[in-house]
Amino acid sequence: MNQTQLEKIKNGKGFIAALDQSGGSTPKALGLYGVKEDSYSNEDEMFDLVHEMRTRIITSPSFDSQYILGAILFEQTMDRKIDGMYTADYLAEKKGVVPFLKVDKGLADEKNGVQLMKPIHDLDETLRRANERNIFGTKMRSVIKEANADSIKEVVDQQFEYGKQIIAAGLVPIIEPEVDIHSKDKEQSEEILKAEIKKQLDSLSEDQNVMLKLTIPTVANTYKELIEHPRVIRAVALSGGYSTEDANEKLKANDGLIASFSRALTQDLFANQTDEEFNEALAKAVKDIYEASI
Template structure:
């Protein structure tokens, strides 16, 4: 494990940029950016365009380690280059930003009020390539919609089982059991989730470290004990569909919780903006998310 990156993730001021939309969500991400589906044909062109978008974000002056301490990449982005360097190397060496990789293959069908992760059949190969590309950690997402104790336990069991494999490969897993912000039982889901996570954290060995990516809780500072747990490097929050302003306001109520926003970071960026306009919009989003993350 890269000790410098570990220290930055543990103690750095700032937030994590989530730039990891994958195959299923890429058309939506491009459409928000002003690139409609009639402007490309086939997956190759689509992924070229989304890499151009990510490259524009990452190389922008506003994307810097004074505000952004880490960035989560999609597998294709990890394997592509920016200015002749693999994306992870460019982030680490040119921007001082710690690179992470999304490793899940999407969500299974909803069952018992949750969506587990689909099997990750090529995990060993992906982790090997992640190490070759100097990636620090990984991210994988499940979703919780109902306060079903057995199902929530199943979600957290799956996350930590796979997390153990990732730790063994020398990487730091970001465990992401998202609670749906539209759940009628959101607060109850979060209480059950916290207890399950706490129980798994307490079983980790002293040198086994994880990060947590959680929905901003209904009850402020609910996750205080998780943030302070010795096996947790950092707890980060997803925006979960909240608009930037609302996500930031909710985040400010939670001490020590930092952002790992995707849509809230990029929602005002457009392919047709001049570089100046693009950078100004990005700078405004970066500054607002940073301010909310350092409370």
Template sequence: MNEKQYDIIKNGKGFIAALDQSGGSTPKALAEYGVSEDSYSTEDEMFKLVHDMRTRIITSPSFNKDKILGAILFEQTMDREIEGKHTGDYLWEEKGIVPFLKVDKGLAEEKDGVQLMKPIDDLNETLGRASERNIFGTKMRSVIKEPNVSGIKAVVDQQFEIGKSIIAAGLVPIIEPEVNIHSEDKAKCEEILRDEIFRHLNDLTEEENVMLKLSIPTQANLYKELTEHPRVVRVVVLSGGYSREEANEKLKKNEGLIASFSRALAADLNANQSEEAFDAALKDAVDTIYEASVNKK
């Protein structure tokens, strides 16, 4: 583990950018960026366009270590280059921003009110490549829709089981059991989830540390004790479908939590913007998300 990167993530002031839309969500991400589906005819062309979008974000002067601690990448983004360097190397060496990698393969069908992760058959190979590319940690997402105790337990069990393999490979896993913001029982889901996470955290050894990525809780400061647990490096939250303004306002009410936004970060960016307009829009997003992450009500 890179101790300098660990210190930045553990103690730095700022937030983590999520630039990890994968195969299924890439067309939507491109459409929101102003690139329609008739702009590409193959998957390779699609991923080239989304890498161009991410390159534009990462190389922008508004995307810098003063307010951004880390960035989560899609596997193809990690394997591609920016200005002659692999993306993770560029982030760390040129920007001082800690690189993470999304490792999950998407969601299984819903059962017991949740969606587990699909099997990650090539995890060891992916982790090996990630280590070679100076990746600090990983991220993997499950979804919780109903306050079903057995379903939520299965989600957290799976996350921590895979998380231990990631720790063994020398990386820090981001455990992401997202609670759907439209759940009718979102607050109850979050209470069950918190208790399940605590159970697993208390079983970790002193050498086993994780990060958590959670939905912004309905009850402010519900996760404050998680942020103080000795096995937790950092707790970040996703925007989850909230607008940037709404997500920021909710985040400000939660001590110890910082943002890890995706759509809320890139919502005002467009392929047709001039460089000046693009950088200004990104700067506004970065500034407001940073303020919500460091200044609490």
């Protein structure tokens, strides 16, 4: 494990940019960017366009390690290049930003109030390639929609089972059991989730450390005990569908929780902007999210 990157993620000031929209969410991400579905005729062209969008973000002078600690990539992005360098190497060497990789295969259908992850059958192979590509850590997402204690336990157990496999490969897992912001019993779900995560953290050995990615809680500082747990390198928050402004305001109320926003980072970026307009919009989003994170 790269100790300089570990130190940056553990103690650096800033946030983690989520640039990991995958197959299912790519058309939506492109649509929000102003690239309509009739702009491409197949999946390859779609992924070319989304890589152009990500390249524009990453190479922008506004995408700056003074504010951004790390970036989460989609698997295809890891295998693509920016200015002749693999994306993770470009991030680390040219930008000073720590690269992470989304490793889940998407969500299973909702059952008993949650969406588990689909099985990740090729995880060992993905982790081998991630190490070859100089990836620091991984991310995987589940979703909780109802305060069903047994189902929430199942979500957390699955996350940590894969998490231990990731740790064994020398990478840092970001455990992401998202609580849906529209859930009618969100606060209750968060209390159950906190207890289940704490049980798992308490069972880890001293050389098994994770990161957490959590929905900003209904009650500020609900997750303080988890954030301060010795097995947690860093805890980050997802924007979960909140606007940038709302997400930033809610984040500010939670000590020690930093942002890992996707939509809130890119919502004012559009394909038809001039470079000056694009860089200005990105700079504003980056600085606002940074301020909320520190």
